[in-house]
Amino acid sequence: MATKLRFLTVSQVQRLHARFVVPNAVPVQPNMLESAIHSPMNMKHYAKEEDVFQLAANLAEKIMLNHAFQDGNKRTALLAADMFLKINGFYLQKVPFAEDLNNKALANAHVAVVTKQWTAQQLGIYYKSVAAPLGPVTAEVMDYRSSALEY
Template sequence: MSSSGLIRFLTTAQIMRLYETNVKRANPTQLPLLESAVVSPQHHKHYGQDDVFQLAGVLAQKIILNHAYQDGNKRAALVAADMFLKINGYQLQEKPFGRDSVNEELKRAHIAVATSQWTAEDLAEYYSSIAKPLGRATAEVERYLSQSEQL
């Protein structure tokens, strides 16, 4: 995170693009529920939450539980949280949905949120434990960064 305390946030359009690119080509069946999920971490930031992992956990939890898509909400939450962290200097996974232990654990963590075994705070703690500083931003991350909202 920058020393100025500013955090970048994804837009609804960006999350829809992540879903189409990484999950499947479909629009949300409940767009207002996706929009609600998108603004939730911004509201938490407005009320004093400055931890990017907590904000990523809130974003992912809301996407999972709001169920804006017919299918793939946990996957949408993962790519959204990962990109949110990337535009704020961290990454969760090297290759989205790769067949490795990190991705398997991320999958289990998101299932735990979907089944109400974990809270957004639990998910944030897990994200914090596995996240690595983002070295060099890829062209994709740069595009998301340039179009993100800053608060």
């Protein structure tokens, strides 16, 4: 039986982008953002992918390559992958974009995907290697979790 997972919505990813990347920005290509957001759900349904890290990597790759925002697509991809993992019990970043080795390595991993040095599958393996189980759930994560799509 398939595991129920929570998936981010378009508005949630836009909220992350506006909060951490570019205030009040809207996607310049909203259909490309919608496509990126739905990609991990499609992957789960059609490819029967159950690995939350592979699904997070798929989400990040699509956000980066679909280039829905004028600026900050790699940063938005990292925020979205991290929040996707958080609403499903793991995390990548303790503090978004903190100046630490973990966040620098995550940024480099995203550059590797965009420059075709890594595949999304390699990114998922990397996420799995650096992710940690989510401890106490913050109010922000609870908010995202409660309004996420469950599938």
